[in-house]
Amino acid sequence: MSLKLKALTKSLWVFHLCIGGSCNNCDIEILDLLTPRYDVERFGIMLVGSIRHADVLLITGSLTYKSAVRAKRLYEQMPKPGVVVAVGSCALGRGIFKDGYNTPCPLDELIPVDLYIPGCPPKPEAMIAGIVKLVEKVKGKR
Amino acid sequence: MGLLLNFLIFPGFLFSAIIGLFASWIDRKVTARIQWRIGPPWYQNFIDLIKLLGKETIIPRGNKFTFLFAPLGGVISITLVATILGKLLINPTQSVLGDLIVVLYLLIIPALAMILGGSSSGNPLASVGVSREMKLVLAYEFPFILSVLTMVIKAGNTIRLGQIITYQMDYGSGVGSLSGMLAFVVAVLCMQAKLGLVPFDISEAEQEIISGVFIEYSGFLLAMFKLMKSMLLYIMPLFLISLYWAENIGIYSLIGKYVFLLVIIILIKNTSPRLRVDQALRFFWGPVTLLASLAVILAMLGR
Numbered sequence: 001m002s003l004k005l006k007a008l009t010k011s012l013w014v015f016h017l018c019i020g021g022s023c024n025n026c027d028i029e030i031l032d033l034l035t036p037r038y039d040v041e042r043f044g045i046m047l048v049g050s051i052r053h054a055d056v057l058l059i060t061g062s063l064t065y066k067s068a069v070r071a072k073r074l075y076e077q078m079p080k081p082g083v084v085v086a087v088g089s090c091a092l093g094r095g096i097f098k099d100g101y102n103t104p105c106p107l108d109e110l111i112p113v114d115l116y117i118p119g120c121p122p123k124p125e126a127m128i129a130g131i132v133k134l135v136e137k138v139k140g141k142r
Numbered sequence: 143m144g145l146l147l148n149f150l151i152f153p154g155f156l157f158s159a160i161i162g163l164f165a166s167w168i169d170r171k172v173t174a175r176i177q178w179r180i181g182p183p184w185y186q187n188f189i190d191l192i193k194l195l196g197k198e199t200i201i202p203r204g205n206k207f208t209f210l211f212a213p214l215g216g217v218i219s220i221t222l223v224a225t226i227l228g229k230l231l232i233n234p235t236q237s238v239l240g241d242l243i244v245v246l247y248l249l250i251i252p253a254l255a256m257i258l259g260g261s262s263s264g265n266p267l268a269s270v271g272v273s274r275e276m277k278l279v280l281a282y283e284f285p286f287i288l289s290v291l292t293m294v295i296k297a298g299n300t301i302r303l304g305q306i307i308t309y310q311m312d313y314g315s316g317v318g319s320l321s322g323m324l325a326f327v328v329a330v331l332c333m334q335a336k337l338g339l340v341p342f343d344i345s346e347a348e349q350e351i352i353s354g355v356f357i358e359y360s361g362f363l364l365a366m367f368k369l370m371k372s373m374l375l376y377i378m379p380l381f382l383i384s385l386y387w388a389e390n391i392g393i394y395s396l397i398g399k400y401v402f403l404l405v406i407i408i409l410i411k412n413t414s415p416r417l418r419v420d421q422a423l424r425f426f427w428g429p430v431t432l433l434a435s436l437a438v439i440l441a442m443l444g445r
């Protein structure tokens with residue numbers, strides 16, 4: 001594994017995006033993840049404000065017609081290499097908004113998703129487990 | 143050749159970068175401990191830097207030259223200050239006429255680099271950050287120069303930094319006297335603003351204008367800006383030590399004083415909320431300038 005990827009796995013800067021249809025509970029769980037109780041800064045994970053600084057695009061909520069354009073643009077604006085993480089049933093497969101009039105498709109039909117974290121909402125522990133799996137995959141252990 | 147080596151390696155680039163990154167780690171770690179967390183490992187800032195160097199650098203529409211050059215200019219000017227200060231602290235008699243003025247000018251360049259880089263990116267939030275940074279520079283630069291002037295007067299109207307250091311080695315450090323103490327307090331407050339830390343992180347407020355001036359920077363250029371900030375965290379306390387507190391510049395006492403100043407910076411950072419830009423302006427032009435002028439007058443009276 002190159003030094004570049006090794007450094008990337010040790011310092012993941014997260015940009016959090018909530019697209020359209022969701023109940024915002026996943027966002028609250030993500031905030032829980034960032035509190036001192038779980039202290040993800042130990043592993044170099046930090047929340048950043050601008051997509052240009054980000055390595056991880058963390059997406060919650062189900063895609064709507066309006067937000068699809070924005071989500072795609074944000075994905076293109078992220079400097080590569082970067083990963084996309086979908087959190088919650090909404091982002092995975094539209095969840096409870098499946099039959100909504102304004103939710104065209106699941107997220108991974110629009111942009112490539114690297115990590116799916118299921119749950120409604122997933123616990124912070126589940127998110128940490130997901131990140132660990134992703135890091136191991138990048139390292140080529142699995 | 144020797145000068146180039148000085149610039150690139152020992153008191154210059156490599157040395158100050160390593161110390162600066164380490165100091166920023168201390169900042170993050172102490173902050174974490176204050177918030178009852180464990181905090182990142184000691185190599186975290188180095189890893190962040192390597193990661194940023196390996197990432198794609200996106201250059202937005204707008205003025206490409208200033209966008210590219212601003213972070214590099216900032217790093218180069220800070221490296222120059224590091225070289226000048228480092229060589230002076232090793233041997234204070236090497237001073238040339240007016241190096242204090244040079245250092246003061248070079249220390250403004252990081253702020254100018256942020257202003258130039260932010261405004262050339264053409265992002266509306268960056269332009270808000272730029273305007274705030276400009277006002278902040280106007281606010282803190284005046285009392286800062288006044289507080290430096292105090293030491294200039296005390297050391298017998300000299301603008302050689304080396305002479306100020308040797309004066310303190312002979313007659314006791316600046317903070318020992320009343321005017322020096324006042325000027326030191328003013329300079330510490332201005333240092334906090336120069337470093338762009340809370341309560342004066344107005345221009346890169348993460349929560350309101352999402353890192354303001356840095357918003358469009360990515361990859362290599364962002365790494366340069368991060369490096370610039372870290373090196374500033376090493377240079378500014380060192381500059382204050384050599385101005386006000388240099389009666390003993392042995393290596394251990396330098397480290398001790400540096401850590402002391404770093405702790406003060408971190409404590410201020412962790413115990414105060416962010417000010418609005420108008421509050422910061424009023425603060426610096428009101429009470430702080432008053433204190434600084436008092437220090438200058440006292441120095442003229444020989445206190």
Ligand code: SF4
Binds near residue numbers: 060088
């Ligand atoms: S997945 Fe569930 S908890 Fe998360 S936003 Fe959707 S409905 Fe809310």
